[in-house]
Amino acid sequence: MALELNTAQALTLWQKANLHLVRDDDPDLSMRQMSILLTVYLEAPPHTVRGLAARLNVAKPVITRALDSMGRYNLLSRRRDEKDKRNVLIQRTVEGALFIERLADTIVELARKQEHI
Amino acid sequence: MALELNTAQALTLWQKANLHLVRDDDPDLSMRQMSILLTVYLEAPPHTVRGLAARLNVAKPVITRALDSMGRYNLLSRRRDEKDKRNVLIQRTVEGALFIERLADTIVELARKQEHI
DNA sequence: CTGAATCGTTTCGGCTGCGTATCATTTAAG
């Protein structure tokens, strides 16, 4: 069964979630960084630089740089693939999992407070 | 009645919507720009620079610059308040309304395709 | 009328991200 969501609800939820992330004091992730992070946490591993670049339709250095900056926040980490040492495997971290969890709770809460329109 | 949405649904929807915006070829808006745009279109006017800065918990020049760049895309426009010429009123545009409408349709569609988890 | 307050803009130096091209390392092919 599909998740029911009308146009006004979708927009309002999207706005409130964005607003929430902007208003808090954590550094804002760019839309690209957010997409990378969520893809790593929600889609099946393994995740490589090249794979993420293809998934996001974006150049490889974009991924490398995003991993650098989000790595600094400990939101995810890198490891060489021992099977094929050309590859880098992107891995989840405890901090990243917590971040994602908080984000999910926030969205659920915003949706819960929303009236059917 | 509240909109029901569980944690996994919230995350998946958020990821897919972000991914969609990143993958398409339009220039990405920053999270701040997105918040400004949606606030202008979803919350009651009038919208001023100062008001938006307070709403987003952000410095005034952030708003001025975002209005400059989104104005270049014709996503919104500015007008002097004739009642109090210190104020600038931020106004909606046809292009902006279409952009918002497409965004909403996208989110609704992504939600519709999503299974209950 | 004059000085203070308000509002949006601009300036400044600095930081981050971008795309293209190139690089070093590793693996695969002949």
Next chain:
DNA sequence: CTTAAATGATACGCAGCCGAAACGATTCAG
């Protein structure tokens, strides 16, 4: 072995955004 291909990282110049401070225009207070 030698060469080509694949992968991620780096160099480069350039765009855009940042926060803090200063500015001009307008309105308000006394």
